[in-house]
Each structure stands twice: as C-alpha cells, then as structure tokens.
Amino acid sequence: MVEMMSGAAMVVRALKDVGVKHVFGYPGGAVLDIYDALFAQDDVEHVLVRHEQAAAHMADGYARSTGKTGTVLVTSGPGATNTLTGIATAYMDSIPMVILSGQVASSLIGEDAFQETDMVGCSRPIVKHSFLVKRAVDIPEAIAKAYYIANTGRPGPVVVDLPKDIVNVAEEHPYVFPTEISLRSYNPTLKGHNKQIKKAVSVLLEAKRPVIYVGGGAIAAEAQEELLELAETLQAPVTTTLMGLGVFPGTHKQAIGMLGMHGTFEANKTMHNADCILALGARFDDRVTNNVEKFCPHATIIHVDIDPASISKTVNAHVPVVGSVDKVIKQLMTHLDKIDSKKQQEKLADWWQQVEQWRERKCLSYQTSDTLIKPQQVIEALYKHTNGDAFVSSDVGQHQMFAALYYAFDKPRRWINSGGLGTMGFGLPAAMGVQFAHPGSTSVVVTGDGSIQMNIQELSTCLQYNLPIKIISLNNRALGMVRQWQDMIYKGRHSHSYMESMPDFVKLAEAYGHVGIRVDHPSELDDAMTRCFAEKERLVFMDINIDQSEHVYPMQIKFGAMDDMRLSKTERT
Amino acid sequence: MRRIISVLMENAPGALSRIVGVFSQRGYNVDSLCVAPTEDQSLSRLTIVTHGDDRVIEQITKQMNKLIDVLKVVDLTEGTHIEREMMLIKVATRNEQERTEVMRNVDIFRAQVLDVDLTNYTIEVTGTTDKLDAFATLMKQTSDIIESSRTGVCGLARGEKALRP
Numbered sequence: 210m211v212e213m214m215s216g217a218a219m220v221v222r223a224l225k226d227v228g229v230k231h232v233f234g235y236p237g238g239a240v241l242d243i244y245d246a247l248f249a250q251d252d253v254e255h256v257l258v259r260h261e262q263a264a265a266h267m268a269d270g271y272a273r274s275t276g277k278t279g280t281v282l283v284t285s286g287p288g289a290t291n292t293l294t295g296i297a298t299a300y301m302d303s304i305p306m307v308i309l310s311g312q313v314a315s316s317l318i319g320e321d322a323f324q325e326t327d328m329v330g331c332s333r334p335i336v337k338h339s340f341l342v343k344r345a346v347d348i349p350e351a352i353a354k355a356y357y358i359a360n361t362g363r364p365g366p367v368v369v370d371l372p373k374d375i376v377n378v379a380e381e382h383p384y385v386f387p388t389e390i391s392l393r394s395y396n397p398t399l400k401g402h403n404k405q406i407k408k409a410v411s412v413l414l415e416a417k418r419p420v421i422y423v424g425g426g427a428i429a430a431e432a433q434e435e436l437l438e439l440a441e442t443l444q445a446p447v448t449t450t451l452m453g454l455g456v457f458p459g460t461h462k463q464a465i466g467m468l469g470m471h472g473t474f475e476a477n478k479t480m481h482n483a484d485c486i487l488a489l490g491a492r493f494d495d496r497v498t499n500n501v502e503k504f505c506p507h508a509t510i511i512h513v514d515i516d517p518a519s520i521s522k523t524v525n526a527h528v529p530v531v532g533s534v535d536k537v538i539k540q541l542m543t544h545l546d547k548i549d550s551k552k553q554q555e556k557l558a559d560w561w562q563q564v565e566q567w568r569e570r571k572c573l574s575y576q577t578s579d580t581l582i583k584p585q586q587v588i589e590a591l592y593k594h595t596n597g598d599a600f601v602s603s604d605v606g607q608h609q610m611f612a613a614l615y616y617a618f619d620k621p622r623r624w625i626n627s628g629g630l631g632t633m634g635f636g637l638p639a640a641m642g643v644q645f646a647h648p649g650s651t652s653v654v655v656t657g658d659g660s661i662q663m664n665i666q667e668l669s670t671c672l673q674y675n676l677p678i679k680i681i682s683l684n685n686r687a688l689g690m691v692r693q694w695q696d697m698i699y700k701g702r703h704s705h706s707y708m709e710s711m712p713d714f715v716k717l718a719e720a721y722g723h724v725g726i727r728v729d730h731p732s733e734l735d736d737a738m739t740r741c742f743a744e745k746e747r748l749v750f751m752d753i754n755i756d757q758s759e760h761v762y763p764m765q766i767k768f769g770a771m772d773d774m775r776l777s778k779t780e781r782t
Numbered sequence: 783m784r785r786i787i788s789v790l791m792e793n794a795p796g797a798l799s800r801i802v803g804v805f806s807q808r809g810y811n812v813d814s815l816c817v818a819p820t821e822d823q824s825l826s827r828l829t830i831v832t833h834g835d836d837r838v839i840e841q842i843t844k845q846m847n848k849l850i851d852v853l854k855v856v857d858l859t860e861g862t863h864i865e866r867e868m869m870l871i872k873v874a875t876r877n878e879q880e881r882t883e884v885m886r887n888v889d890i891f892r893a894q895v896l897d898v899d900l901t902n903y904t905i906e907v908t909g910t911t912d913k914l915d916a917f918a919t920l921m922k923q924t925s926d927i928i929e930s931s932r933t934g935v936c937g938l939a940r941g942e943k944a945l946r947p
Contacts, residue, residue: 329796333799334803338849338850341795341796392850393947394791394850394851394852394853395850517844518841518844518847521837522841
C-alpha cells in the first residue's frame with residue numbers, strides 16, 4: 210500500500226530514508242511547510258543556526274569528520290544565497306553535502322517574487338549537480354539521487370531546490386522511495402585499468418628515489434589502511450597535502466610532513482629530487498607545485514585519481530590511473546606483495562640517507578621568547594593537552610598553517626580545514642558540525658582574531674546545543690597572513706591588515722554564556738590549557754595574545770621550483 | 783587548432799546551461815554551438831566548435847564528461863568526419879544586374895532561394911563553414927547583405943563510428 214503524504218512530509222521522510230540524522234538550517238517563508246513537517250517527527254534532528262553560511266560549514270564539518278553526507282535546509286532568496294560560500298568551500302574540497310533550498314511557488318518563478326533567487330543558476334559553478342523539483346511526487350527520487358551523487362565518485366555538494374507549492378502541507382501525494390538509483394550518464398570508475406596498474410608497478414619497482422604524495426582523495430576513499438601497507442612495502446617517504454593530513458600517520462617514521470607553499474623543507478626537497486612520484490588522490494594544486502614549469506624535473510609521475518579531469522590538468526602524468534585510491538592500492542599490492550621490505554630498505558638506503566639529511570635541517574624549529582607567546586608553541590601545547598588526538602578544525606590564515614605543521618595528525622578526518630577555497634569563518638561552524646557528529650569527543654577550533662569574527666554569531670548556537678567546543682584563538686591583532694605577505698612583498702606596508710578595535714573576546718565569550726580565558730604571557734600558557742580542557746561541559750574561548758611579528762616558514766619562493774624556499778626571515782635555500 | 787566536439791546529453795532542463803557554464807567558467811572558447819533533441823527524445827545532441835591546443839581540448843572533453851547530464855563526449859576532429867552548417871541569408875536585389883548576379887552565385891554554390899521580395903532574396907546555403915564564409919563574402923561584394931543567420935556546425939563521424947548511449 211502506497212503511503213499518502215504532503216510534499217513537505219515527503220522531504221522529511223526521504224531524509225530519514227537516506228539515513229540523515231542531522232539537518233543544519235534556518236527557517237523562512239518558502240520552507241515553513243517543511244519546518245512544519247520537521248516539527249511532527251523525531252527521526253531527523255534539526256539544528257537551528259544563526260546564519261545560513263554557518264549551516265553549510267556545519268554540514269561540511271559533519272561530513273569531513275564522518276564521511277557521511279552533510280545536510281543543509283534553508284529558505285529561498287537570502288537564505289539560499291547565504292549558503293553559497295559554504296557550498297563553494299565544500300565543492301573545492303570535494304565534500305559530500307546536500308543543500309535543500311526553498312523556492313518561491315512555481316507560478317511565481319521568474320517574476321522577481323519576494324525572496325526569489327535562481328538558486329540552481331547561482332550555485333551552478335560550485336555544485337556537483339542540482340535539481341529543481343517540479344512535482345511533489347518527484348521529491349523522494351530527487352532527494353535519493355542527490356545523496357547518491359553527493360557521496361559517490363568524487364564527492365561534492367548537490368542542491369535540491371523545492372518550490373513552495375510542491376511542499377504544500379495541505380495536499381497529499383503517493384510517497385514512493387526508489388529502491389535503487391541508477392543514472393545512465395553517471396558511472397564513476399572505481400577500479401584502475403589493469404594495463405595502467407602494471408605500468409605503475411614497473412615504475413615503482415624501478416624507482417631509486419620514490420615518494421608517495423597523498424591528498425584528500427585518499428581520505429574520501431577511506432584508504433588509510435591500504436596506504437599504510439603500501440608505504441611500508443615500498444619503504445618510500447610519504448608526504449601529505451594540506452587536505453590529506455592524517456591519512457598517513459604524522460608520527461610514522463616514513464612521514465616527511467606536508468608539502469607545498471608552507472610544506473616542510475624535507476617534503477619539498479624530497480619531491481623535487483624524486484625519480485618517481487606516486488600521487489594518490491591529490492591534484493597538483495598551485496599551492497603545492499609552485500611553478501609547474503620547474504616542477505619535479507626528474508620524476509616519472511604516476512597519478513591515481515577518481516576524477517579523470519584532475520589527471521594531467523596542471524602537471525602531465527606519465528602513468529595516469531583513473532580509480533578510487535583504496536581500490537587502486539589493492540590492485541597495486543597484488544603485484545607488490547612479493548617485495549621483501551628488508552631488500553627494499555637496502556635499495557633505498559642512499560635515498561633515505563639524503564632525506565634524513567634534509568630532515569636534520571629541522572625546518573620547524575623556532576625561537577621562543579620569555580615575554581611573547583609564539584604561535585608555534587601554542588599548537589605544540591594544544592597537541593600535548595589533547596594527546597594529539599583531538600578533532601582540530603581550523604580557520605584560514607597563519608594559524609591554519611601553524612596548526613597543519615605543528616599538530617601531527619595520526620588519523621584521517623581529524624584535521625578539518627578549508628583547503629581549496631580558503632574560507633575564513635569556516636572553523637567555528639565546522640567544529641560544531643564535528644561535535645554533533647562526535648558527541649563526547651574533543652572538538653577544537655584553531656582560529657585567529659580575523660577569522661573568528663566572520664562567524665562569531667554561532668557562539669549563540671553553541672550555547673543552545675551545549676557544544677563544549679574549545680576555541681584556541683591566536684590573537685595577533687592583525688590579519689597575520691596578509692601582514693606576512695605585506696612584510697615580504699610590499700615592503701612592510703600594512704594596508705588594512707590590522708584591527709584597532711578588537712573586542713574583548715573574554716567578555717564576548719561570557720556574554721554568549723561561555724567561558725573566556727585570556728593568555729598574555731608564555732608562562733601562563735600551560736596552566737591556561739589545563740583549565741581549558743578541564744571544562745568538559747562548557748565551551749571555552751582562549752584568547753591568546755601571540756607575537757605579532759611571527760611569520761610562517763618554510764615558504765616557497767614565488768615562480769620557483771618546489772624546493773625554492775625561505776626558511777626564516779633571513780635564510781633561503 | 784579548430785575542433786568539433788559532439789556531446790550526447792540528457793534532454794533535461796538546465797543541462798545546456800551546465801555545458802555552456804563549463805566553457806565560461808574555465809575560459810574556453812565557443813566558436814559555434816548547435817543543439818537539438820535526437821530521435822530518442824530523452825536525449826539531446828550538442829555540437830560545439832572550439833579551438834585550443836591538445837591539452838585544452840583534453841580538459842574540455844574531461845570537464846564535460848564529468849557533468850552528470852552528459853552521457854558521452856567525442857572529438858569528431860580526431861578522426862574522419864562529415865560536417866555541415868546551414869545559413870539563411872537575405873540580400874538586397876534592387877536591380878536586374880544584382881538579381882542576375884545573385885542567382886548565378888546561388889547556382890554555383892548549389893544554394894536555394896527560399897523567399898523572393900521586390901527588393902531582396904532570402905537564400906539557404908548548406909555546406910562547410912568555409913563554403914558559407916565564401917558565399918557570404920561574395921554576397922557582400924555583389925550586393926548588400928541585409929541579415930543572415932547560421933546554425934553552427936553539426937557533424938558525424940564517417941563509417942561505422944557512432945555516438946550512441
């Protein structure tokens with residue numbers, strides 16, 4: 210017997226049927242029917258945010274920390290457009306997300322009606338796909354397809370635009386949820402082509418100076434175990450992108466850290482001198498390669514990616530392999546499992562000796578001070594106080610790089626940051642999404658005085674839902690990364706990169722009902738961290754005054770090769 | 783280099799704008815575009831003439847293949863192919879001399895006069911882009927072009943090769 214229900218009830222029911230537990234959203238005229246349907250049930254929990262952009266980032270943090278698709282529900286017009294930055298953030302980092310946006314009634318579309326926006330049009334360049342649903346009976350299928358598309362192949366955000374008349378609570382229609390989803394035009398390739406696998410194996414076996422370069426695609430494919438086995442078999446050094454941190458244990462002896470613009474000396478040196486690069490779910494982003502013309506001149510490049518369009522887009526791959534990272538590694542291992550790791554170690558002894566020399570440079574060392582707190586030491590203290598096992602969400606800027614470099618992530622899905630789009634204001638809402646997905650775990654935000662103010666209103670949401678997030682704000686009274694570039698490239702002309710009217714963050718946290726702690730002196734840092742993490746039930750905002758003049762190093766030199774780097778204010782390679 | 787790319791896609795709302803979007807978003811060129819449903823009404827076939835080096839064309843092909851609405855993409859210029867374009871062109875025929883000259887060229891180009899008025903002829907001409915360009919140039923020299931409209935190129939691969947779902 211087919212159940213009859215309203216379009217609004219179908220939306221909520223379809224969410225339940227695809228397994229959604231949390232929806233992040235904000236009500237408004239076009240979605241009042243859907244909100245009415247949400248009121249009548251307990252299967253799907255709705256989280257009321259304070260700004261729709263934050264709803265998208267929460268769904269994003271939820272998705273990054275679990276691998277499950279995040280869900281956003283917003284009204285038409287401004288509700289929908291406010292999510293665009295969040296959608297673009299998810300799109301750039303291939304994060305599965307479904308955005309349900311209200312739309313004006315079908316009869317009003319195109320008439321510049323109140324709160325009308327062409328959401329499908331506005332979001333087109335930043336979504337994997339979108340649906341404008343035209344009939345109530347199509348709702349279950351559209352929602353089922355949206356979730357299927359969002360979280361298969363290369364994941365990404367999908368918009369489902371729902372005109373008000375089709376979700377009308379006063380009309381009932383038959384609810385039929387599809388038992389199977391098939392799209393004739395969409396069949397992602399998961400297994401690598403055998404011929405390419407064999408080519409890759411022969412390159413890997415011949416390599417004398419191999420390196421494994423891993424990105425976010427390995428996390429999306431949940432390939433951490435396969436990767437560890439492959440790396441230990443090949444005995445090759447492993448570098449991870451900003452998006453890949455944690456998929457290979459950061460404390461493993463073969464880990465040489467992050468690569469790229471602010472990568473470690475050893476990672477960038479290893480890449481530049483390698484004779485074979487095995488790229489797994491990474492996309493040779495411009496923040497990795499530096500000048501592509503000078504990129505890794507000695508290397509034969511094997512590029513494994515689920516998205517064919519990512520292969521040979523910026524850097525030409527000698528052995529392209531289209532497929533999911535986990536499956537391709539398994540295929541590679543069927544040919545590599547006979548390798549004796551002892552012999553492999555001997556074979557790569559010279560290479561490792563070289564890598565260890567680069568490591569000896571200790572590029573992350575820094576000068577401490579008796580009077581000023583260094584940002585690096587804050588991250589080291591955070592690592593210590595969380596046993597290196599927290600979920601760390603970050604905003605964008607210097608603090609993001611310090612966190613990426615000084616917090617060694619041993620597990621995937623622990624490091625949550627906007628890598629591709631670089632969205633300030635991402636950190637706090639992302640950490641909230643993480644906390645909803647992992648109640649009882651430690652969800653930390655590493656942020657700065659600039660970024661935190663871009664979504665600070667969500668402190669109110671944190672109180673409403675009792676989220677005991679720990680905010681570690683590196684306060685340097687400036688937009689640190691902008692300032693760093695101005696120091697380096699614009700002769701220290703700090704055009705609009707400092708703020709003279711900083712709020713009292715401790716009072717601000719208290720005004721929102723949370724705990725605020727100010728730390729001004731290096732000697733106070735350890736105790737303050739202890740106090741912070743002792744507060745199990747409450748949100749703590751740590752306003753840490755750090756040295757304003759500190760720069761992030763290493764830093765690649767523009768237009769140079771991967772290993773052309775500044776190592777401090779006075780040293781370069 | 784000039785390329786003709788054929789795309790088989792869902793005949794669904796929004797599909798065309800997604801394809802055009804890829805071009806504007808990624809800075810690719812569109813020289814002409816021609817689209818219509820196929821014999822299977824659920825599908826549309828789109829032909830884009832573009833230009834770029836091998837790397838750009840490879841990216842265009844891949845980016846279009848990535849769209850959920852797209853079933854298949856083929857670069858017709860990779861193999862032997864047939865291409866045609868149609869132009870409707872209205873030219874001034876104010877006197878006997880212009881009328882005769884226009885008619886002579888219509889015959890030579892195997893074009894057809896579709897509509898006749900006291901002061902102008904409307905002509906249909908079909909062929910490759912080159913042929914249409916040549917005809918238009920000639921019309922400009924012998925008479926005045928009042929207006930013209932071209933379909934853009936459509937094409938098929940020669941022989942047994944076919945773009946099918």
